[in-house]
Structures are given as C-alpha cells and as structure tokens.
Amino acid sequence: MLRTVNRVLLALTGLALLGLGAAGLAGGTDLFRRLDVTPPDGYSWRNPDEVLLTREDRTQWTDESWWWPVVLSVLGVLLVVALWWLIAQLRSRRVAAVLVDSGDGAGAAVRGSALADVIAAETEELPGVRGARTRLVGRRRAPRARVGVLVGADARPAGLVRALHRGPLEHARASAGLESLPAEARLRGARGRPERLT
Template sequence: MTRVVVNRVLLGVVGVLLLGVGVLVLLGGLDLYRWAGVHPPGWWPLTSPGRPVLSASSRGRWVSSTWWWPTVIGGLVVLVAGMVWWLVAQLRRTGLQSIAVPTPGVSGLRLRVGARALEEAMETRTVVLPEVERVGVRLVRAPRHPRLRGAVRLTPGGDPVALVEHFEDGPRADACGSLGLPELPADLRIRVLQAAPAEPRHRWPRRRRRQSRVI
C-alpha cells in the first residue's frame, strides 16, 4: 500500500468521524432534537443546549481510580506522537531534486544533474518504445543509489516481457551511463489496456414462413 493510499484512507476515516461528531453536537446545541421530535440514544449526553458534553457523574467516575490519569496522559502522548510522525512523513519528500554525477580525473569539480530533467529524458526514451501508450518515471531516494519508479501503460495486446527488455537495454542503461552508476534499481509497473469489445450486429428477427395446407 503506497503512502498516497494510506493518506487518503486516514484522511477519509478522520473526516467522516469528525463530520459525524460535529453534526451530532450541532443538533444538540441548536436544540434540533426537540424541534424535530427525534429521541437520541440514551448514551449521548448532548441533547439540549443547556447540557454539557460530559455530565458531572461521568467526569468524576474514574478520577479517583489510580489508573485513570496515567492512562489518559499516556493515550494523549501516543496520539500526539502519532500525529507528529504523520506530519513529518508528509513533509518529508521522497523524490530527488538533483543527483550527483561522478567526475573521475577532475579534482574540485562537483557536477549535479536535475532529477526532473533525467526523468523527462527517460520518459521520452520509453514512450517511443513499441506498444507504449503512456509512461511516468520518478527517481526516489534509496539507501545506496537512487531508485527508479515507473508506470507504463501498453496498448491492447502489448507484450510486457518485450517492454522490460527494451527498457533495460535502452532508457535504464542510458540513465546508468549518464549518472555513472553501476546499477539503477527500478520498480516498473506495467498495465496492458484491454481491447474494446466489438459491437454485436443487430439481427432482424426471421419471419416465419407460412405453411400451406393441402385439402
């Protein structure tokens, strides 16, 4: 599961929960339960504008227990830590801005290539391959060397095996040579489009032949 999918699922779940709680609080604060003649569940405390969210009995039920405050503080710490971790993960960029290119034999020279320029060059080299309809390439960080992530969409009837061979011998090999890297790990996702089904021809119903009777 990618980070984008996880973000969307988490944001969707949190949004639905907050929306539901907000609607319930709004209904109780505006006294819409009484006007609409709706009886909320017995466990829901906010049923009228004059009632607090937590009653006095609910607020003082567990305060005298020894485990109450450690549990509340620990839960809040875990919640805040999780939110901070999620925020840092969003701010951290997995894509590369530039890549250092080795310059053997030249001292004091530091050469860097823009990652987007290399990605566009690889996309241009890949889209001209046979049966390729659309391609997207991105360079991401990796522990040792940059890693390549690509998504290729083939025309109906395309051959993924042939595409991988062309990609290895062409765009990927050129990128390794340009960056001076012995290897460039790649994750390639290939999707083959399905051919549109042929529209069935409309056949007119056959007329039944009248059988003549001989008397």
C-alpha cells in the same frame, strides 16, 4: 508502504468525521424523536436544545487517579505517530539532484527532474506506450525511479517491463554512473473511444 499508511489514516479520519457528522445531524434535526427511536445509553445529544458535551461529561473523570496519566500517554503516542508520519512524508520527496561520478574525483550533479524527463521521453518511444511520467525519489547517491506508463490496447506488459528495464532505466543508470537504479513501474491502460475500422 507509505501510500498504504496514508490511505488507512485518511479512511480512519473520514470515518471518524462521518460518525461525528451523523451524530450532529441526528441531534440537530431531532431525528430520534421524529423516528421514535431511543438513543443509546449515555448519548447526551438527544435533541436540538442540548449540547454535545455537558460540563458533567467533560469533567466526570478528572478527579480519578488514572485520568491524567492516560491522557498524557495517549497524547504522547499521537505525537510520536504524527512525527513519524511527517518524517516519512519528507523522506519520500523527489531527488533534486543526482550525484554523478565523473571519474576525476570531483564529481558532478545532474538535476533529478532532467534525468526523470529523459527516462519518461525514452519510455514514450517504446512500442505500445501512449505516455509516461517519471520521478526520482530517495537519496542523491541512491535514487529510485517511479515510472507511470500509460499503455494502449496493443501493449504487451511483460515485454514492456523488460524493454523499460533494458532501455530507459539502464541508459539512465549508466549515464549517471550509478551502481543500480531501482525502479517501480505502474502500468495503466489508456481510456478512450474505440476507433471504428471501415
């Protein structure tokens, strides 16, 4: 979900910047006069000699009773959304260490990157796999694996996912003593020039 939110926010920001850039280009190059087009009502930047926002545009509503409550409410909502987004970004970071139950009550810690590297290396040994990358996200006591797999044309996705679950992921879960190791696998086809058989 976080990836979708990031893409939507990026798309909206891009569209807003594109619109502002188009407005600036239209006003700065005197496009309305050159194309003999009448700009929309209330559009103040009609030629290169005018400013984007005049003093009247900037102060026309400041004396209204609703202006400041609306401004403060909008800024408050934007602040809350920005803080939520920032916290969501920080929560999805990689797991630095995974806590392992060693059975003696003391426990141990395994570097998250080491465990991820082992999962990736074992995944690359599966039939049809050209490459793999893994990272662990979530919490130290309940990590989640994100596995990116580069597959060849001879790979069978359903069988590969089963082999990934029963092999590398199950081995990592058992070796770390975790009750479960939820995983998200993303399969991508390898691109390259086809080999010519003679």
